[in-house]
Amino acid sequence: MFNRRQIIKLFVFCGGLALTFFNSSINGIGLLFAAAKRRLLHKGTPMSELMHDDPAKIDTRNLETTPIDEFDVMGETDFSVNLDEWRLEISGAVKRPASFTYQELLNRPAIERNVLLICSGFFAYNGLWKGFSVADLLRELGYDPKARRVKFTGSAGFRRKNLRYEMEEVMSDKVFIAYAVNGQPLPQRHGFPLRLVADDHLGRRWVKYINQVTVTL
Numbered sequence: 001m002f003n004r005r006q007i008i009k010l011f012v013f014c015g016g017l018a019l020t021f022f023n024s025s026i027n028g029i030g031l032l033f034a035a036a037k038r039r040l041l042h043k044g045t046p047m048s049e050l051m052h053d054d055p056a057k058i059d060t061r062n063l064e065t066t067p068i069d070e071f072d073v074m075g076e077t078d079f080s081v082n083l084d085e086w087r088l089e090i091s092g093a094v095k096r097p098a099s100f101t102y103q104e105l106l107n108r109p110a111i112e113r114n115v116l117l118i119c120s121g122f123f124a125y126n127g128l129w130k131g132f133s134v135a136d137l138l139r140e141l142g143y144d145p146k147a148r149r150v151k152f153t154g155s156a157g158f159r160r161k162n163l164r165y166e167m168e169e170v171m172s173d174k175v176f177i178a179y180a181v182n183g184q185p186l187p188q189r190h191g192f193p194l195r196l197v198a199d200d201h202l203g204r205r206w207v208k209y210i211n212q213v214t215v216t217l
Helices: 004-036 102-106 134-141 167-171
Strands: 088-092 098-100 110-119 123-132 149-154 161-166 175-181 195-198 210-216
Touching: 088 134, 098 102, 102 175, 123 134, 123 195, 134 167, 134 175, 134 210, 149 167, 149 195, 161 167
Parallel strands: 088 210
Antiparallel strands: 088 098, 110 123, 123 175, 149 161, 149 210, 175 195
């Protein structure tokens, strides 16, 4: 026979097992629903079929890399820099604001992955983008843990553009900076020397000719 204390322990133990199983089931269901949100594209899907899609709702793992001569372009295309003078400036809520030469950025550990770029109603292409982690840079420079967003600024030309992203996206490398695509340096019309790659975002949220990164509270 079980005494009262043993019965209570057994009840607590069984309750814990049930709760663990319930939580695991809920988490598993959540993952299934998360996966189900994205439409899996088949190999050979024409890019023309994707120009009206939301990249956050499609699974692109089967897509081939689009040849660079099939890339289209919008926005500013002829901004140029003198690499001897050009610097990427990192400022704002960081302990050690800094600037980096193009070569210093090329020497950093690289990120390289296929990311689909969609400009709604105009074009879509799946480039193999290579660049570096903004998250790693911010960790090295000591970003303020209270910081909420990162602002990316591109070009000093007539179409100067800046956009803000939540820290979570930046620190997870969903957003990174590229200096090459499809195995070659970024062409000028596509943002040389640096371009913001924003996974799961439409093309209007990408930034060409990046020259400033500002951490904001």
